[in-house]
Amino acid sequence: MKKVLRLVAYLIGLVVVVVVAFAAFVHFRGIPKYEADKVALTVKADSAMVAHGAKLASVQCLHCHRGSDGKVSGRPLSELPPDFGKVYSANITQSKTNGVGNWTDGEIYSLLRTGVKPDGQFLPNYMPKFPHMSEYDMQSVIAWLRSDRPEVQASEIPKVPTEPSFLTKFLCLVAFKKIPLPAQPVVEPDTTDLVAYGRYLVVGRYDCYPCHSADFKTLNQEFPEKTGGYMGGGNLMVALDGSQRYTANLTPHETGLGGWTEEDFANAMRNAKSKNGQALRDPMLPYNGLSDLEVKAMWQYLLTLPKINNTVDRKWEQ
Ligand code: HEC
Ligand code: HEC
Known part of the structure; x- marks a missing residue:
């Protein structure tokens, strides 16, 4: 019996030592460094x-x-x-x-x-x-x-x-690691393919999906569609004044943008108004610089998303 107790005490001691050593390692190592990629680029701006x-x-x-x-x-x-x-x-x-x-x-x-x-x-x-x-x-x-x-x-x-x-x-x-440089130059899809262009706007130009998926912890920046609950909302956000709210479900399910028209969507994007007339609050920004084509393309793309059944508590009364 004594032997067993001694063994248990020894094992607990070992675990404590490992945990402390690991914590010290994380603490003193800090944020890691990587080799910075050298990119030869001179932007010719107009x-x-x-x-x-x-x-x-x-x-x-x-x-x-x-x-x-x-x-x-x-x-x-x-x-x-x-x-x-x-x-x-x-x-x-x-x-x-x-x-x-x-x-x-x-x-x-x-x-x-x-x-x-x-x-x-x-x-x-x-x-x-x-x-x-x-x-x-x-x-x-x-x-x-x-x-x-x-x-x-x-x-x-x-x-x-x-x-x-x-x-x-x-x-x-x-989890948070250096992202590799793109293997090939990233080219925008042709604007005549509205769905492909809309996807580009959501994942490339405006980065809507990290906020509008389930959780930043399951964000997949390399393969956006593999992000947990992709575009199904429910990610908890803290606003500038400290209040908290969840992001909206933007898939075409009835708990998301199911009953919406393109006009409802344009109104939400440009005038920060939800379909029920409520003002959209930060950290959702008014995207008032969007062109008609950008709004149309994002809308066409959202309609193609797999429907996610996720009723988000929008806390409108805040
Ligand atoms: C969500 C907030 C956020 C957004 C959006 C953001 N940044 Fe940052 N940025 C930060 C933070 C925080 C740091 C500093 C982090 C640190 O020091 O650890 C930073 C650091 C930087 C740095 C490094 C500066 C230095 O001297 O270390 C550059 C350059 C930069 N950001 C450019 C941009 C540009 C350009 C954009 C838009 C395309 C942008 N950031 C969007 C939060 C943001
Ligand atoms: C920084 C995080 C963030 C980003 C980036 C973001 N949103 Fe939002 N969005 C929110 C939050 C939070 C709400 C909910 C606001 C509220 O309840 O008042 C919201 C609400 C919305 C709504 C309203 C839906 C409804 O049911 O009322 C639409 C539409 C929307 N976002 C579309 C977009 C699109 C499209 C993009 C990219 C162009 C985008 N959002 C980028 C956080 C974000």
Whole structure:
């Protein structure tokens, strides 16, 4: 009996030592580094590209990076669940000391695709990656960063380093990893194929699916359709004021957009109104820059999605 007890005590001790060692490893290793891919790229911008990049940035970058001076000088992302740590979006203005004025076009491209900075530092999922954005869209965003638009002019607000939590470090060990550079240039589908173009908008240009699927933890950025509950909604979001809500089911099931018309959808996208007249709340953004073709294509694509039966508690009374 004594022998058994001694063995059990020994095993418990061993488990404790392993757990402590593992925790120390995760803690001190921090966010991993990777080799940054070198991309030779010089964006040849014209005014159409800058305007297009500004339109994309208005829904893809500004809400996280716009700081107290109105430029993309960074801010605390207080709406993120505190489990991720204290996260600050960086100053990405043209400042050479505090922004990205010294980065090459290729370095910005490489970070946006793979999540790895020129010094090898990996940025966890609170900075999104854009593996499916077309070359033209991506280069337009870079053209916007380099342009004479007021929001990207140099701001000398210094960067505040993010303090990732243990959970973030742990997730970087098991789930959040560098995304490989695309093997081939990403080309937009022809706009005459509305469904293919609509899919491109949802997974590539506007990244609707990470929010509108079941959970960020089951996000599959390499193969978007393999994301858990793809486009079926129910992902819990924290708004800027700290209130919480779930994303809507966008599949054509009756618990989603089943009874909707294309006009209802256009009204939701452009005027942030649901079919029942309720105002859509953040973090859903008004996408008022969408063209008619973009709205039509996304709608045609959504109609082709497998129906997911998921009644989302929309908490309209909040
Ligand atoms: C969901 C919020 C969010 C969105 C959207 C977002 N970013 Fe970021 N970004 C961050 C955070 C947070 C960091 C800093 C992370 C850190 O320091 O660990 C960051 C870092 C960066 C950096 C690195 C800067 C540096 O010096 O380290 C660049 C460049 C950048 N973002 C560009 C962009 C661009 C361009 C877009 C739009 C296409 C964009 N980001 C969209 C949150 C966001
Ligand atoms: C940052 C997360 C996020 C992103 C990105 C996002 N949405 Fe949303 N969306 C939400 C949330 C949250 C709601 C619910 C808002 C509410 O209940 O007030 C919502 C609601 C909607 C609704 C209303 C549905 C209904 O039943 O009322 C539509 C339509 C919609 N989103 C479409 C889109 C499309 C299309 C895209 C991409 C172009 C997109 N969303 C991108 C978070 C997001």
